[in-house]
Amino acid sequence: MAFARTYSVALVGVTGYLVEVEADISSALPGFVLLGLPDSSLNEAKDRVRSAAKNSGLPLPPQKLTINLTPPTLPKRGSAFDVAMLVAAQQAAGQLGSSGRTVFLGEVGLDGSVRQVPGVLPAVKAARDAGHERVVVPEGNAQEAALIEGVEVTGVSCLAEVFELLGCPEPEKLKRPALVGSQKTVAEHNSPQQSADMADIAGQAEGRLALEIAAAGGHHLLLTGPPGSGKTMLAERLPGVLPPLTPQEALDVTAVHSLCRSGEPLTELMTRPPFEAPHHTASAPAIMGGGAGLPKPGCISKAHRGVLFLDEAPEFKRSVLDSLRQPLESGEVIISRSAASARYPARFQLVLAANPCPCGYNVGRGLDCTCTSRERRSYFSRLSGPLLDRIDLHISVPKVTAADLATSGTNESSEEIRYRVSQARKAQAERLSPLGMTTNAETNGKILRGPLKLSAQLTSSLSTALDHGTLTARGYDRVLRTAWTLADLDGATSPSRDHLDLALYFRNHATESYQT
Numbered sequence: 001m002a003f004a005r006t007y008s009v010a011l012v013g014v015t016g017y018l019v020e021v022e023a024d025i026s027s028a029l030p031g032f033v034l035l036g037l038p039d040s041s042l043n044e045a046k047d048r049v050r051s052a053a054k055n056s057g058l059p060l061p062p063q064k065l066t067i068n069l070t071p072p073t074l075p076k077r078g079s080a081f082d083v084a085m086l087v088a089a090q091q092a093a094g095q096l097g098s099s100g101r102t103v104f105l106g107e108v109g110l111d112g113s114v115r116q117v118p119g120v121l122p123a124v125k126a127a128r129d130a131g132h133e134r135v136v137v138p139e140g141n142a143q144e145a146a147l148i149e150g151v152e153v154t155g156v157s158c159l160a161e162v163f164e165l166l167g168c169p170e171p172e173k174l175k176r177p178a179l180v181g182s183q184k185t186v187a188e189h190n191s192p193q194q195s196a197d198m199a200d201i202a203g204q205a206e207g208r209l210a211l212e213i214a215a216a217g218g219h220h221l222l223l224t225g226p227p228g229s230g231k232t233m234l235a236e237r238l239p240g241v242l243p244p245l246t247p248q249e250a251l252d253v254t255a256v257h258s259l260c261r262s263g264e265p266l267t268e269l270m271t272r273p274p275f276e277a278p279h280h281t282a283s284a285p286a287i288m289g290g291g292a293g294l295p296k297p298g299c300i301s302k303a304h305r306g307v308l309f310l311d312e313a314p315e316f317k318r319s320v321l322d323s324l325r326q327p328l329e330s331g332e333v334i335i336s337r338s339a340a341s342a343r344y345p346a347r348f349q350l351v352l353a354a355n356p357c358p359c360g361y362n363v364g365r366g367l368d369c370t371c372t373s374r375e376r377r378s379y380f381s382r383l384s385g386p387l388l389d390r391i392d393l394h395i396s397v398p399k400v401t402a403a404d405l406a407t408s409g410t411n412e413s414s415e416e417i418r419y420r421v422s423q424a425r426k427a428q429a430e431r432l433s434p435l436g437m438t439t440n441a442e443t444n445g446k447i448l449r450g451p452l453k454l455s456a457q458l459t460s461s462l463s464t465a466l467d468h469g470t471l472t473a474r475g476y477d478r479v480l481r482t483a484w485t486l487a488d489l490d491g492a493t494s495p496s497r498d499h500l501d502l503a504l505y506f507r508n509h510a511t512e513s514y515q516t
Contacts, residue, residue: 002026004091007103007132008084009123010069010076012294013342014255016126018103020070021081023088028064034085036069039077039294048079048108049086056112056159057175058168061093075340077294079107080117083136083162090163097167103127104162105145106138111177112159116140121258121266124148125251136162143267144258147251196237198414203404207234210395210506212417215241216424217485218441219478220328220350220390222313222383225397227360231353234397235277235309238351240414242273242306243422249305252345256301274306276348280315288323288333289344295335300327301344313352314382321387324350328390331442349441352391354383363399392441392478393506424488440481440488445473448480458497461504471507479503 004023009016019036032046053060067085069076084104090096105123107115120141125148127135134152137145142155156162160174168174201208207223211234214221221238223231245253250269257274258266276299278287285291289298300308310316327333331347357376361368371379388394429438435447443452456463462479465471471479482503483495490499 002092004088004098006084006088006091006099007101007127008069008081008105009103009126010074010081011078011119011123011126011259012075012340013344014122014252014259014297015343016123016129017071017074018126018130018132019074019076019081019084021084021088021104022068022070023085023092024066024068025061025089025092026064026066030062031064033064033066034069035067036072037075038069039075041078042076042081045079045082045085048082048110049089051110052082052108052112052159053086053090055110055175055177056163057173058090058095058159058163060089065089065092075294078117078119079115080105080119080123082106082108083114083159086159087162087166091166095169096163099166101132101134103132103135105135105141106156108159109177112175113177114138114156114158114162118261119259120144121147121251122255124151124153125255127151136165147254147266147269196233196240196414198237198241198417199411201230201233201237201411202400204230204234204397204400207231207395207397208411208417210393211238212241212421213482213485213489213506214238214349214351214393215417215421216489217392217428217481218349218439219392219482219485220352220441222352222354222388222391222394223397224354224356224395226363226399227355229397229399231397232309232311235307235311235351235353236275237414238307238309238349239273239275241417241421243418243425244271245273245305253305256297256304256344259297260302274303275309276300276303276306277309277311280310280312282316282320284317284320284323287320288327289335289342290337292337294340295337295342297344298333300324300333300346300348303348304345306348307351308348309351309353311353313354314379316382318382318384321382322384325386325390350391352383354380356380389472389474390478392482394508395506420489423491424485427488427491428485440484443477443481443484445477448477452480452484454480454495454500458495458500461497461501465504471504475507479507482506 002025006021008019008021010019083106087104107117109115116138121144124135124145128148128151136154139155139157145153158176160176164171225231250271254270278299287299289295327346333346334343356362357371358379359370362376428440462476466476483499486499487495
């Protein structure tokens, strides 16, 4: 047999595409030709495959080997095609039996070991969706692959096991590497903030209420206050009051994190909302995603269905902050490069924390502040108006007093708050499911002035603010979203005037004094 075909999967973003791996052996001078738009790491597979086959006891014949990865116009990267290419080559040489529609994923070592690769979860899902019911993956990725239902998963630690599966004619001649089974499998863990409890917060009744509102409706949040007031503590406790992810959300989140874990396979679905807190020196590609060749997911995609926390937000580059504006509206990010474009999900809750000025003490009468008026305006103006307009809740976090510290540990726990949040989310899902939405933060002006329209008398204060220019059209809609969340937390069927007034208060009161 001079021709054979196996199957693998190419990932572009979190979307997998089935790839046919065709192998042809001819009687020309020995050589290895790889076709199908491979990247540099995939081109290196030619030497890996030959050495791995030889050291496994089943060397490739000394002839010309041509391997084509179809479709040829689809960019392909990484080492996950190694096993599929080697199997196709051995089948073309007549040394292995047919593998049918089995999909192969995995990198080969020079000693014949099969090493784990990132992105196995979305790759196996793509194989299943394409109608393939069996996959062979590295042993270290087997638990992750088994998270996809409807697929028979076979984990292998070396090529000898692959060859035996496919009927090697002389299995006693196969060689196994000495370190088989030595790869470390790291169990998946959820957000480290799960141990942080809202009961630890001293005082900050308004901040705690804002956090509950943000969690209940999926709203974005800005926390402004002096150093040491508890802004970071509040933000880190937001994941703990969010409800668990739905099965589909858990699969989507785990698929993104599968791409980002080099050497750390996932063993279970991520059921808790993720929490990402990049440093303020992070670049735009680190936040948005990017890199050479096919773009990789950034922090906003790793925070999908969870929380993206930017501490000391004015210290981030303004271009980085403004790049968040489009994903905040669309819930996804499309990263275009010359090689290819990748689409990643990015429906996260944004939490910004900021000091009121460079020294941080422009609070109250500002007697302790050492900054000039120009420095204060310049500092906070790094948060652009269009970005702040997309933040639903603007909260001032005051200094903690001795009386507040005395009551530390007596506040409500995260579990108690999470119960109310879950009840509010159920009410939203029931109301919005006919519209294809689950949270108030997803609603738009068409819905808020259509099926969810409130009376003109009820919204008169918002109309006045809009006419006076203190509220934008986007801000108008976002106040309505927050009001609906307040109503859901109170168990009301629709917002009252008090809900609207409180939503408007939370909209912009914390930043007004810092922008003057």
